Amino acid sequence: MTLNKKITIYDVAKAAGVSRQTVSRVINNRPDVASDTREKIQQVMKEFNYQPSAIAQSLSRQKSNLFGVVTAGLDYLGPSKTLSGITQKAEEMGYGLLLKELASFTNKDVQPLFQWFQSHQVEGILWAAPEIEDNRNWLKDLLEENDIPIIFLTMEKRENVSSVSIDNYKGGRLATEHLIEQGCRKIGHISGPLEWWEARQRKQGWKDALTEAGLSVSDHLCFEGNWSSKSGKKAFLQMIKQDPEIDGVFAGNDQMGLSVLQAVNEMGKKVPDDIKVVGFDNLPESEYFLPPLTSVHQDQQKAAIAAVEELARISELDFQGLETIAPKTILIEPTLIIRRSSLNS
Amino acid sequence: MTLNKKITIYDVAKAAGVSRQTVSRVINNRPDVASDTREKIQQVMKEFNYQPSAIAQSLSRQKSNLFGVVTAGLDYLGPSKTLSGITQKAEEMGYGLLLKELASFTNKDVQPLFQWFQSHQVEGILWAAPEIEDNRNWLKDLLEENDIPIIFLTMEKRENVSSVSIDNYKGGRLATEHLIEQGCRKIGHISGPLEWWEARQRKQGWKDALTEAGLSVSDHLCFEGNWSSKSGKKAFLQMIKQDPEIDGVFAGNDQMGLSVLQAVNEMGKKVPDDIKVVGFDNLPESEYFLPPLTSVHQDQQKAAIAAVEELARISELDFQGLETIAPKTILIEPTLIIRRSSLNS
DNA sequence: TTGAAAGCGCTAACAA
DNA sequence: TTGTTAGCGCTTTCAA
Numbered sequence: 031m032t033l034n035k036k037i038t039i040y041d042v043a044k045a046a047g048v049s050r051q052t053v054s055r056v057i058n059n060r061p062d063v064a065s066d067t068r069e070k071i072q073q074v075m076k077e078f079n080y081q082p083s084a085i086a087q088s089l090s091r092q093k094s095n096l097f098g099v100v101t102a103g104l105d106y107l108g109p110s111k112t113l114s115g116i117t118q119k120a121e122e123m124g125y126g127l128l129l130k131e132l133a134s135f136t137n138k139d140v141q142p143l144f145q146w147f148q149s150h151q152v153e154g155i156l157w158a159a160p161e162i163e164d165n166r167n168w169l170k171d172l173l174e175e176n177d178i179p180i181i182f183l184t185m186e187k188r189e190n191v192s193s194v195s196i197d198n199y200k201g202g203r204l205a206t207e208h209l210i211e212q213g214c215r216k217i218g219h220i221s222g223p224l225e226w227w228e229a230r231q232r233k234q235g236w237k238d239a240l241t242e243a244g245l246s247v248s249d250h251l252c253f254e255g256n257w258s259s260k261s262g263k264k265a266f267l268q269m270i271k272q273d274p275e276i277d278g279v280f281a282g283n284d285q286m287g288l289s290v291l292q293a294v295n296e297m298g299k300k301v302p303d304d305i306k307v308v309g310f311d312n313l314p315e316s317e318y319f320l321p322p323l324t325s326v327h328q329d330q331q332k333a334a335i336a337a338v339e340e341l342a343r344i345s346e347l348d349f350q351g352l353e354t355i356a357p358k359t360i361l362i363e364p365t366l367i368i369r370r371s372s373l374n375s
Numbered sequence: 376m377t378l379n380k381k382i383t384i385y386d387v388a389k390a391a392g393v394s395r396q397t398v399s400r401v402i403n404n405r406p407d408v409a410s411d412t413r414e415k416i417q418q419v420m421k422e423f424n425y426q427p428s429a430i431a432q433s434l435s436r437q438k439s440n441l442f443g444v445v446t447a448g449l450d451y452l453g454p455s456k457t458l459s460g461i462t463q464k465a466e467e468m469g470y471g472l473l474l475k476e477l478a479s480f481t482n483k484d485v486q487p488l489f490q491w492f493q494s495h496q497v498e499g500i501l502w503a504a505p506e507i508e509d510n511r512n513w514l515k516d517l518l519e520e521n522d523i524p525i526i527f528l529t530m531e532k533r534e535n536v537s538s539v540s541i542d543n544y545k546g547g548r549l550a551t552e553h554l555i556e557q558g559c560r561k562i563g564h565i566s567g568p569l570e571w572w573e574a575r576q577r578k579q580g581w582k583d584a585l586t587e588a589g590l591s592v593s594d595h596l597c598f599e600g601n602w603s604s605k606s607g608k609k610a611f612l613q614m615i616k617q618d619p620e621i622d623g624v625f626a627g628n629d630q631m632g633l634s635v636l637q638a639v640n641e642m643g644k645k646v647p648d649d650i651k652v653v654g655f656d657n658l659p660e661s662e663y664f665l666p667p668l669t670s671v672h673q674d675q676q677k678a679a680i681a682a683v684e685e686l687a688r689i690s691e692l693d694f695q696g697l698e699t700i701a702p703k704t705i706l707i708e709p710t711l712i713i714r715r716s717s718l719n720s
Numbered sequence: 721t722t723g724a725a726a727g728c729g730c731t732a733a734c735a736a
Numbered sequence: 737t738t739g740t741t742a743g744c745g746c747t748t749t750c751a752a
Contacts, residue, residue, distance in 0.1 A: 036745095038744090038745055038746085039745060039746060040745080040746095050745090050746080050747095051747080051748090053746095054746065054747060054748095057746090057747095058747085082745080082746075083744090083745050083746070085744090085745080085746090086744070086745035086746040086747090087745080087746060087747080088746095089744090089745080089746075089747095090745075090746045090747045090748080091746085091747065091748090
């Protein structure tokens with residue numbers, strides 16, 4: 031009893047000797063069906079291996095049970111961890127996912143994307159691509175034109191939009207304050223690309239921590255990388271040339287932190303004795319660097335879960351026509367994982 | 376002219392003073408519309424910001440333009456690189472993607488998943504989760520029951536199923552042969568979990584390379600890890616205890632390779648002078664390990680692209696009712712990236 | 721507890 | 737070149 035023709039509700043109804051509506055009631059677990067009728071129908075459905083068409087249901091109910099997800103840079107660890115959290119939570123809550131990956135981080139032509147989602151009747155959109163440069167400029171237009179609930183992961187707080195972000199500023203402070211506690215007095219920062227909001231936040235955290243501790247924050251203490259190990263090394267070499275007395279480095283991510291470890295080693299100096307290093311992201315491998323790298327841990331999974339929950343809440347209310355949903359900004363706190371690279375021996 | 380009520384083809388037709396059919400023709404770029412009629416309609420569509428409902432189109436055409444994607448372990452690098460390739464290529468070819476992530480690698484209850492995809496009328500399925508243990512046991516049942524075209528990424532060759540895989544066996548050989556060339560005579564292997572097909576393949580490549588070179592392949596030369604740096608270190612320590620004369624290690628991935636570097640260092644020995652190391656995966660960071668790690672590079676992007684192309688081909692033919700599509704197994708060749716960890720100084 | 725009729729938004733087949 | 741008629745597979749009234 032397989033394939034050939036697609037089984038429809040009509041086939042089931044006919045075989046069970048009832049009307050399509052009654053079958054529909056069974057599908058939707060309505061109470062108003064005689065129990066023997068129900069059983070009969072269920073049996074036929076099983077026998078035919080019947081699957082109601084989600085498409086027909088969506089059309090009829092005007093409800094798709096689908097969320098749209100926008101990601102970018104899936105070959106990076108952060109975005110895919112976030113996506114993983116989204117898939118798990120969405121599954122748990124019974125939502126399907128339509129996935130789009132931006133071709134580039136700075137893609138600004140988001141119109142087609144929204145139209146596509148709209149035409150597929152998604153009930154909400156999870157925007158899980160990082161905020162870079164002015165790649166949120168379309169937001170104001172969007173808010174007027176678009177009536178699909180949307181939630182952003184990782185972006186600057188805005189009053190009229192819901193978002194869930196890791197507190198990168200806090201992370202920057204945690205890292206820097208720790209280095210200060212460990213006795214560092216000249217703490218450099220290798221930032222991510224400053225078009226990234228996250229990179230700017232981390233840098234600001236570094237800056238404020240230094241200022242509060244009464245330490246100097248001159249420009250030649252911060253160099254910009256592009257997240258890659260290669261760029262981190264280059265930035266570090268420039269930095270150490272400008273100021274050979276640097277005794278602490280806060281790297282914008284672990285990859286750049288890794289290359290600092292390498293560069294220090296090649297200079298014939300020692301981490302942590304001569305220079306202490308802290309990274310960001312807490313890669314699984316960081317524990318195995320030489321020496322193991324202290325790092326700021328951000329729980330992207332947690333952020334993703336919060337985002338899905340909030341979106342479900344919003345879209346549910348939206349569906350019921352309650353328009354008065356106040357946008358909400360959720361911040362997730364990072365934590366510092368301390369390892370040898372930053373500790374006095 | 377935004378939102379409020381959803382604009383349908385009917386609204387457009389009325390406003391343009393034509394029938395819905397004619398509008399439909401314009402939507403689908405049919406030639407048989409007078410050019411002034413077409414312009415008029417297009418203008419109305421623009422004015423109303425009209426978007427045809429993909430759901431209604433799917434139902435009517437019996438064609439969704441959607442592929443289903445199954446992934447697992449998105450927080451690992453491999454699966455997300457693969458997924459990234461899939462999204463890019465699918466986008467390029469005009470397919471949307473419905474995404475599901477398996478809760479665990481060894482999930483065997485795939486029935487609901489298939490039913491869900493089926494109910495959404497996906498035109499094909501990309502199975503991008505690794506083959507582990509007997510998590511392909513459902514294949515035989517599936518092939519009978521399921522009529523959706525499906526293509527697997529990374530699995531053992533099977534006559535009746537299409538798949539695209541990296542040639543892991545070849546990768547294992549490349550790594551090992553390279554170590555032999557560099558003069559190693561006692562080459563150990565730290566494998567991934569042997570329930571993984573990929574891990575078994577890499578190991579077999581190692582074994583065969585040794586055998587062909589006339590080197591011994593005793594059991595205490597291979598230990599099993601679980602891909603993590605931690606497990607790699609443990610495996611290496613066991614190995615070196617059993618046979619202190621080991622002068623080369625082929626690690627099943629770069630993470631485990633990394634911890635071998637660490638462990639050797641802690642023993643007071645040197646890589647590559649005392650022990651040479653090769654990894655697998657060629658992580659971006661591997662270039663910055665101490666010393667930089669030689670590694671087998673697998674182009675998952677390429678595999679993903681091939682898979683999408685093949686699936687599109689199959690599903691297209693399938694849609695036309697041509698049932699005679701011979702399953703195809705595509706193998707992608709890995710390459711060896713040579714760095715200091717394996718070179719004579 | 722069940723069924724008939726209408727409709728979700730669109731397209732295919734046929735006529736005009 | 738355009739319109740009419742019938743669906744696609746299901747759900748939602750409303751009536752029986």
